[in-house]
Amino acid sequence: MTAEILSALANARDVATAAPGLRAGVLYRSDAPMPGDDAPAGIEAWPPATVVDLRDSRESRGDHPFASVATVHAMPVLADAALDASHAGMTLGDLYQGMIAGDPGRAIAGVASAVATEPGPVLVHCSAGKDRTGVSVALVLSLVGVERASIVADYVSTSANMQGVIARMAVIWGDQRPAMPEGEEMAAIAREMLTAPAHAIESVLDAWEAYGGAEEWFLANGGSVADVDALKERLLG
Numbered sequence: 001m002t003a004e005i006l007s008a009l010a011n012a013r014d015v016a017t018a019a020p021g022l023r024a025g026v027l028y029r030s031d032a033p034m035p036g037d038d039a040p041a042g043i044e045a046w047p048p049a050t051v052v053d054l055r056d057s058r059e060s061r062g063d064h065p066f067a068s069v070a071t072v073h074a075m076p077v078l079a080d081a082a083l084d085a086s087h088a089g090m091t092l093g094d095l096y097q098g099m100i101a102g103d104p105g106r107a108i109a110g111v112a113s114a115v116a117t118e119p120g121p122v123l124v125h126c127s128a129g130k131d132r133t134g135v136s137v138a139l140v141l142s143l144v145g146v147e148r149a150s151i152v153a154d155y156v157s158t159s160a161n162m163q164g165v166i167a168r169m170a171v172i173w174g175d176q177r178p179a180m181p182e183g184e185e186m187a188a189i190a191r192e193m194l195t196a197p198a199h200a201i202e203s204v205l206d207a208w209e210a211y212g213g214a215e216e217w218f219l220a221n222g223g224s225v226a227d228v229d230a231l232k233e234r235l236l237g
Contacts (some may be wrong), residue, residue, distance in 0.1 A: 006171060009033060010164025011129040012040035015137055016235075018154035019036040021148045023237040026120050029137050031129035031165045032172060033065045038120040048123035052114050054107075055125075070123075073114060077107045093203035094130075099135050100207060100217070107222035108169040112143060116230035127172075128165045130158045130196050138201055142214035143228050144235050148205055158196040166194070200204040 012030035016022040025045045030053065039046040047069050053060060056076040064072045077099055099108060115122050126132040134155045142153045158165075192200070208214040215228055 006034075006168060007036075009040045009129075009160055010040040011161040012043065013157075014043050015141070015154070017042075018141055019135075021149040021237055022144075026121045026122070026234050027115055027137075027140065028121055029129055029133050030123060030125045031161075031168060032059075032125055032127050034172060035065045036079065037065070045121050045157055048121045049075045049120040050114070050120065050122045052111055052118075052122060052124045052136075053126075054111070054136065055127055059127055066123075073118070074176050075107055075110055075114070077104050077111075078127070092197060092200040096131070096135055096204050097207065099132065100204060105124075105217075106221045108139055109131075109218050109223045110135050112139050112218060112231065113223055114229040115140055116234065120234065127156075127169055128162070130155075130162075130165070131193075134158065134196065134201060135192060135204055138204060139208075139214060139218065140231060141237070143218060144232050151205065151207070152198050152201055154233065155201040156196050156198050157197070158206055162194055162196075 009030045011026065014024050015027040016024040025043075028043060028048060030040070047066055049070055051064060051066050051070045051072045053064060053074050054077045055074075055160075056079060057074075058146045058229055060074070066072060075217060076227055098104060111124060115124065124133055138151050138155060141154070211217040211220075217224070219229070
């Protein structure tokens with residue numbers, strides 16, 4: 001089981017599986033690649049032509065495994081993705097709200113712009129392929145008109161892959177894994193981090209709706225109408 005998990009991405013999928021009418025082979029999402037990974041099952045064109053890496057430099061550490069075969073864009077969403085005492089008392093939804101405000105929000109908008117304009121297939125990934133990747137993909141799907149229930153279902157489907165994600169992250173980090181702060185409040189956050197609860201991504205969708213829609217939020221954070229049009233042209237079959 002461990003050898004099988006470590007030989008390929010644990011949380012990879014074509015975003016076209018999220019809803020009917022999306023074009024396959026355009027946008028992929030995943031956890032962090034490792035050198036020597038097998039091609040993931042269910043993805044027709046591999047390796048990707050473009051990679052958008054949402055990790056910070058502390059996480060990525062060195063050349064990207066696809067650097068020799070793809071154009072890799074480092075677009076860190078958070079300056080430091082590790083949980084620490086400052087997160088005590090926060091829910092995963094609270095953490096996600098921080099991803100759509102200020103510089104992190106502009107980085108998320110930049111991911112959607114990259115998906116719209118960079119050569120495909122485009123792979124978007126962070127470490128687990130759940131949080132930063134989940135919010136970024138939710139934005140792309142919202143911008144092309146995918147219904148809310150399908151966006152939530154795509155996000156939640158990551159929960160089934162977390163055992164493999166955790167095993168792979170342990171290998172990537174090795175002895176340099178950050179220590180998890182102790183305490184009941186931090187333990188509650190840690191438990192949420194091991195799943196993909198619907199309420200977390202719903203909080204993001206609610207925030208965009210309150211803003212006037214995902215497109216209005218996108219335009220206010222550096223995106224363009226041309227980007228939205230390009231996303232629709234590329235992703236809608």
